[in-house]
Every structure is written in C-alpha cells, then in structure tokens.
Amino acid sequence: xxxxxxxxxxxxxxxxxxxxxxxxxxxxxxCLQELKTEDKNIxxxxxKSHGYENISATQKAYxxxxxxxxxxxxxxxxxxxxxxxxxxxxxxxxxxxxxxxxLNCYFPNGNPIGTDKFELKKxxxxxxxxxxxxxxREYNVIITGDFNVIPHDLDAHDIKKYKIDALAxxxxxxxxxxxxxxxxxxxxxxxxxxxxxxxxxxKTYKFGKNEGIRIDFFLISPYLFKKIKDTRVLKEYRDMExxxxxxxxxxxxxx
DNA sequence: ATGGCCAGGTAACCTGGA
Numbered sequence: 567x568x569x570x571x572x573x574x575x576x577x578x579x580x581x582x583x584x585x586x587x588x589x590x591x592x593x594x595x596x597c598l599q600e601l602k603t604e605d606k607n608i609x610x611x612x613x614k615s616h617g618y619e620n621i622s623a624t625q626k627a628y629x630x631x632x633x634x635x636x637x638x639x640x641x642x643x644x645x646x647x648x649x650x651x652x653x654x655x656x657x658x659x660x661x662x663x664x665x666x667x668x669l670n671c672y673f674p675n676g677n678p679i680g681t682d683k684f685e686l687k688k689x690x691x692x693x694x695x696x697x698x699x700x701x702x703r704e705y706n707v708i709i710t711g712d713f714n715v716i717p718h719d720l721d722a723h724d725i726k727k728y729k730i731d732a733l734a735x736x737x738x739x740x741x742x743x744x745x746x747x748x749x750x751x752x753x754x755x756x757x758x759x760x761x762x763x764x765x766x767x768x769k770t771y772k773f774g775k776n777e778g779i780r781i782d783f784f785l786i787s788p789y790l791f792k793k794i795k796d797t798r799v800l801k802e803y804r805d806m807e808x809x810x811x812x813x814x815x816x817x818x819x820x821x
Numbered sequence: 822a823t824g825g826c827c828a829g830g831t832a833a834c835c836t837g838g839a
Contacts, residue, residue, distance in 0.1 A: 575827075575828070575838080576827090576828055576829075578828090578829090579827085579828065579829095600828095600838085602828065602829065603829085626829090626830085627828085627829050627830060627836085627837090628829085628836090628837070628838095675837080675838065675839060676839095677837095677838085677839065714838095714839075716839095728839090731839075732839085733839065765839070767825095767826075767838095767839070768825090768826035768827055768838095769824080769825050769826045769827090769839095770824070770825050770826080771825080771826085779839080781839080808827095811826085811827080811838080811839080
C-alpha cells in the first residue's frame with residue numbers, strides 16, 4: 567500500500583501537479599491538505615476522473631482536507647467532528663481488513679503566539695491527542711499531514727528564525743512528542759535532516775538554497791513501521807512550474 | 822543586513838500562510 571500526503575496550497579491551483587503525481591506514483595491513498603475551496607464538486611470530480619473515491623471536509627477559501635482512495639474494499643469513514651467544528655482540518659478513515667486508521671490532518675499554524683490562533687492550535691492538538699489515545703487501543707494508526715510543528719532544532723535550516731514562532735513553540739513540541747509517546751514512529755526521523763525538509767517558503771526563494779523546514783509527517787504504529795518498503799520526500803514537485811510550498815511525502819507499506 | 826511569494830475573495834487591496 568502506497569500512501570502520499572501533500573499540502574497542495576489550493577487544489578484548483580495544483581490540479582496539474584497532483585495529476586502528475588498520480589500518474590507517476592499511483593498511490594492507493596492520497597491525503598491532501600489546504601484545498602482552499604468549499605466546492606466539493608471540484609474535489610469529487612478530480613478524484614473520480616483519476617479513479618479514486620474520496621471523503622473531504624471543506625470551507626470557503628481556507629483550510630480543507632481530503633482523502634482519495636482506491637483498491638480498497640473495507641473503507642469506513644470515522645467522523646472526528648470536534649476537529650472540524652471551527653475549521654475543516656481532519657479526515658479519518660478505517661481500513662477494516664488492515665485494522666488500520668488513517669488520519670489526514672492540517673494542524674493550525676498558530677501564529678502569532680499569544681493570540682486566539684495560538685490557543686486554537688493548542689486546543690486542536692490536545693483534542694487530537696485524546697482521539698489518538700482512543701484509536702491506538704483498537705487500531706494500527708497512521709497520522710499524516712501538515713503538522714505545523716518543527717519538533718527539533720535540526721528540523722529547520724535556521725532555527726533562530728523560529729525562536730518566537732508557534733511552529734517551534736514548546737507547547738506545539740510537547741503535543742507532538744506526546745503523540746510519539748503513544749508509541750508512534752516518525753520514519754523520517756532516522757534520515758538525513760536536510761534532505762527531508764518538506765516546506766520551502768515562496769518568499770526569498772528558499773527552495774533553490776535548500777533552506778527548508780520539516781513540518782509534514784507520518785507517525786505510524788510499530789507494526790506498520792516494520793512493514794515499510796519505502797519512504798520519500800518528493801522534492802521534485804517543489805521544483806516544478808507553479809508549485810505548492812510543501813513537498814509531497816510518501817510512505818509505502820508491505821500490507 | 823533586509824526583503825523578497827502566493828492563493829482566494831472582493832473589487833485594488835485584504836487575510837492567511839509558515
């Protein structure tokens with residue numbers, strides 16, 4: 567099973583590149599974040615035209631997430647509605663025959679610190695922790711998406727720029743590590759940090775200088791970690807015409 | 822050292838991103 571997660575920064579702007587990704591990688595599961603449209607027809611039509619079923623949570627102009635899936639006979643949707651009450655930020659599916667849940671997430675950015683946005687980030691991360699604790703008891707877990715957290719100083723080219731920033735705040739890091747402490751593993755953690763940056767700011771042309779941050783993740787159960795066939799950050803999609811500022815991340819499992 | 826880009830929405834800038 568091949569799973570790809572990508573913060574596309576607008577599905578409408580990124581249709582050509584998502585199409586290319588599907589043709590080249592043919593993922594079984596495609597988790598998208600920052601759709602930036604309320605119109606589910608756009609999302610349904612896109613996935614359907616490429617042979618995928620999908621679920622989505624959308625709102626006008628901002629946020630929005632979807633999971634496309636194919637070759638799956640035992641998919642059930644799990645509605646974690648308290649993660650979508652204010653903004654559309656989560657999808658959750660259960661693959662019953664694998665006893666595995668996949669959570670697709672667009673975590674709140676939270677900047678600037680000291681505002682309602684930061685409170686929302688902390689609250690959202692806390693609600694997520696409660697869900698993870700519960701889901702972990704019954705299922706293998708894959709939580710993926712744009713976490714908007716820089717967990718370690720080395721996950722940024724220049725951490726000094728993030729000293730007063732919600733992404734590297736002690737609160738955001740605390741929640742991120744509390745997820746990992748549920749016995750969830752970050753496969754990219756064991757790889758070279760610089761080559762696994764997932765975000766490069768449009769401003770200042772950071773991609774060309776390889777000055778990024780690592781904020782998109784898979785956190786997975788140990789059983790699934792043992793089944794890994796491949797993990798990749800698909801940096802080439804950041805180097806194409808009209809790119810997202812995030813790179814797709816790929817996880818292939820022998821299940 | 823500083824500032825730089827991009828998307829959507831409503832009408833030439835604003836919010837938001839990270």
